[in-house]
Amino acid sequence: MNKICTAAEAVADIRTGQAIGSVGVIGWLTPDALLQELARRFRETAAPRDLTFFFPVSVGDAMGIRGMDHVAIEGLMKRVVSGNFINTIDPATGKRPEMMRLIRENKIEAYCWPIGATMHWLREVARRSPGYLTRIGIGSYIDPRQQGGKYTLRAEKDLVRLMEIDGEEHLFYPSWPLDVGFLRATSADEYGNLSFEDEPITSSALAMALAVKASGGTVIAQVRKIVPRQARLVHSVRLPGELVDRIVVEPTPMMTTDVRYDDAYLGGQIFPGHGADRLPPGADKIIARRTAREIRPGVPTIFGFGASSNVPAVMMEDGAFDGKGLLDYRFTTEHGPFGGIVMSGWQFSANKYPEALIDGPAQFDFINGGNCKTAALAFAQLDAAGNVNVSRFGAANPGPGGFIDIAYNAETLLFTGTFTTGGLEVNVEDGQLAIVREGEVRKFVGQVQEITYPVGANVAKRRQNARVITERAVFDIEPEGLVLTEIAPGIDLQTQVLALMDYPPIRIAAPLPLMDATLFRP
Structure with missing residues (x-):
């Protein structure tokens, strides 16, 4: 099977109601071409609808690297769960991100989890466990006795529970499946082995891929270039091709906001x-x-x-x-x-x-x-x-x-x-x-x-x-x-x-x- 395809082909099978996970840390490691293409498909066809998006960290800067702001569209996005959100004013437009507007106007179900929880929750999904259990967050906004991480009135479902074990309080984040995962790496071979030689961080890439595959889902990787199979040292290949279903080449992404490339x-x-x-x-x-x-x-x-x-x-x-x-x-x-x-x-x-x-x-x-x-x-x-x-x-x-x-x-x-x-x-x-x-x-x-x-x-x-x-x-x-x-x-x-x-x-x-x-x- 040839895994290399266009961005349009990569997102063509995403269906209404599915859950999409994406890596990215503000401008770093953001698979912007994939998010942009999914938004384009929705604007042209009104499909898919009512998607849940899981962003372990805020993805994109909502400006030149729009990231999650591409998909912050009523109808396309039903629910978002993220470790944080970008809230800056775009100097070119004078506007705050669309994601912030959807949250302020109660247009979507919005949840915000601590990044430690989003990262470790992926591990629990990957090993098909019931969920993530932690002491961290008791007494804070993520505690169900406070807000349970709910950022809009539409966010009615309790995604975090309070549990007591041996007399000690814990927070429990139940697992739920991720149907599609968006990744970004530097290089891929035709089999899908990924390396990150031009990326200063790898964030949740491996955990995301493992979680999506454990859910029976599809992993799509945006890369800068295709390299021959077995051409790289094994220590540089951080994610095996068994975890990658589709590869999209975007040769000139920004390294991050205002940085084309800096070694x-x-x-x-x-x-x-x-x-x-x-x-x-x-x-x-x-x-x-x-x-x-x-x-x-x-x-x-x-x-x-x-x-x-x-x-x-x-x-x-x-x-x-x-x-x-x-x-x-x-x-x-x-x-x-x-x-x-x-x-x-x-x-x-x-x-x-x-x-x-x-x-x-x-x-x-x-x-x-x-x-x-x-x-x-x-x-x-x-x-x-x-x-x-x-x-x-x-x-x-x-x-x-x-x-x-x-x-x-x-x-x-x-x-x-x-x-x-x-x-x-x-x-x-x-x-x-x-x-x-x-x-x-x-x-x-x-x-x-x-x-x-x-x-x-x-x-x-x-x-x-x-x-x-x-x-x-x-x-x-x-x-x-x-x-x-x-x-x-x-x-x-x-x-x-x-x-x-x-x-x-x-x-x-x-x-x-x-x-x-x-x-x-x-």
Whole structure:
């Protein structure tokens, strides 16, 4: 059987009511041609209809690499289950993604699971087990006593259950079949053996293929090129042809958003000791510099998406990696690269100059096993009970990504972000921080809109250490609440900190130290 075909031929047999899984990590590894072709077929023929889509991670950037936004169409999509959603505004159109519109307007059944659950759930489908069982997520939004991961009113079915085993609470994600799987790799031979030599991560590719085949489904792989059979070293072939049914060649995909190709993401290169990337002056840079003071050489440290991922770039700029200094640090993300420089923005997920790589499910084994001792994560809201929210706030529904698994299993938690948001502007003059324009939205709120992680409860129960770092103040999270430990030079405690919080700290250090003046210098 010749497995090589066009994208139209590859998706021609997808039927109404089926469940489609797709790999992709924002712009990385996204099989965009397959998703685009499925959408084209629906627009031209009104078929297939009422599909369920399973995205372990948000697929595409909803801009140049549209990914899941291709198939965010009423009628085509009935239900979506995803580890997170892209929520950015497209600068070319001024619009948010279509997926966000469908969720906000309650047009589809939308569920958002932690990425650790989406990755490990695939394993359970692959081995035809009843489902995925975990302690992680108790007390958060994924707990059925909260929302059960439901993001729209149409999402009435309970896809997550609460179970008690030997007196301990667990969350259970029942298995259900995947009929079609979309993958992306670099090379395939005519039999379908896949290698990923031009892809910096492999994410859930193997787990997805195994889950779809265990369900009796069809696996379709988008690749850059066809190579002769037996032409590659076996160690480079990560997915055997027995798991691949169809192959579609798309020779010129973007590596990721704004990156056509950059082999620095593939390893095998020595870090030159510096880089061109520099964070512009402002609140984010102050936060990153202060957070960098908490990062220790030799300690496995994981960075999340958002403000926290700026830290390595600032460390590089400030000389921490000069010479062979980078080798002293062990940086990773939830997507499996080890070593090198964690990137920020749309290039987050893969590292430049990495030394090792494992796939998505194995990375969450690493995380859940407590191997990431320090975690730097962003925050959107923090309430008086010590609950942190990054998954749903205002009109944004980005979901948690890997946040819950990372936060639950780290020993030291660093929550990073601006003190307020929505138009905040700051300036630094003579080592003093000045608020030019205050943000319109408070982040220290009486009650979070959604509990992504109950920090205070776990500080008390599991003895985690947690700190909140902003551009103007630093807090420690204790079981009883926040303790203000530092304030920026030039900031008024009463009017620019306490008056902008919906609740007071339980304690203020006396005397209250100033944040290091060097953080505010060029």
